Amino acid sequence: MGVVRAKIQTVESIYQLLRMAVMNKRPIRAAYNGRDRWLCPHRLGRNREGQLRVLCYQYGGQSGSGLQAAGSPANWRCIVVEKLSRVELLVDAWHTAPNHSRPQTCVAEVDVDAED
Numbered sequence: 001m002g003v004v005r006a007k008i009q010t011v012e013s014i015y016q017l018l019r020m021a022v023m024n025k026r027p028i029r030a031a032y033n034g035r036d037r038w039l040c041p042h043r044l045g046r047n048r049e050g051q052l053r054v055l056c057y058q059y060g061g062q063s064g065s066g067l068q069a070a071g072s073p074a075n076w077r078c079i080v081v082e083k084l085s086r087v088e089l090l091v092d093a094w095h096t097a098p099n100h101s102r103p104q105t106c107v108a109e110v111d112v113d114a115e116d
Helices: 011-024
Strands: 028-032 035-046 052-061 076-080 084-089 109-113
Touching (some): 011 028, 011 109, 035 076
Antiparallel strands (some): 028 084
């Protein structure tokens, strides 16, 4: 019987996938806090403490706080990059909402922004 090896994603490889998603406005699917989530990453960088963060609009999957109707500003999420796993780029529609509820407190030092 052969050994099955799982591909472990490093923080660096996850960061590069997120960067590509932001630059190309591509949604991702990922596990975060034990839940499967469908996210559109809009801004990637570091918070005021220098920790990696990504501001995402969640349009599907599971959420501890629950998802509101599509387009609701309540679906914005400030995600800790190190807590993401099983990240994959999707071929799906881009989702967003006006007036995200977590402005620069999520990503103070911006690496890449979907609106640039």
